[in-house]
Amino acid sequence: MVLLIATNNAHKMEEYAEIFAELPVVITGLADEGISLDPEETGTTFKENAILKAQAFAQVSEKPVLADDSGLEVDALNGEPGVHSARYAHTARDDHVGRYQLVLDKLAAKNVPWARRTARFKCVIAVATNQRLIGTVEGTIEGFISHEPKGHNGFGYDPIFYVPEFDRTLAQLTSSQKHRISHRGRAARAAIPLLEQLLGR
Secondary structure (H helix, E strand, O other): EEEEOOOOHHHHHHHHHHHHOOOOOOOOOOOOOOOOOOOOOOOOOHHHHHHHHHHHHHHHHHHOOOEEEEEEEHHOOOOOOOHHHHHHOOOOOOHEEEHHHHHHHHHHOOOOHHHHHHEEEEEEEEEEEEOOEEEEEEEEEEEEEEEOOOOOOOOHHHEEEEEEEOOEHHHHHHHHHHHHHHHHHHHHHHHHHHHHOOOOO
């Protein structure tokens, strides 16, 4: 079975390929399929946006599609950046430093103590065909927002997301460590039964 992963993000493609390696699926991406559609993410939750993307790309590609929507929720910022994580405060999509620096600046301005710098990464995955929504699953990782960025692995907000279990930020972990505990890794593993439904297992 050919499974379209609705992303142009090479990091995501690698993560999904690793997690789904045992399944009899061939993974393809939007660039591989020559798909330039960029559906407007009008949902107010990660789940709504994931479903919206999965169904839009399933209609265009006529292939089974896995789409995700994910982001960072910082408790002291009332859940920001949330569904706006990828373009927080109108930053450019590739301005990762600008986005995480904005989070650090807002927490510093509020003088938020360590115990209240709690946050989580959340990922919702939707799997759909052009006939129906197969289902959705969710993965979450809890942590804290560090006072300064550390590490060079990963992407996005990883350098400021501190994981107590490892006493490191996500950006300081190896790829295999991160995939095991990350929100996307957890959601992807939870999505395996949805893919097995499609495979008729």
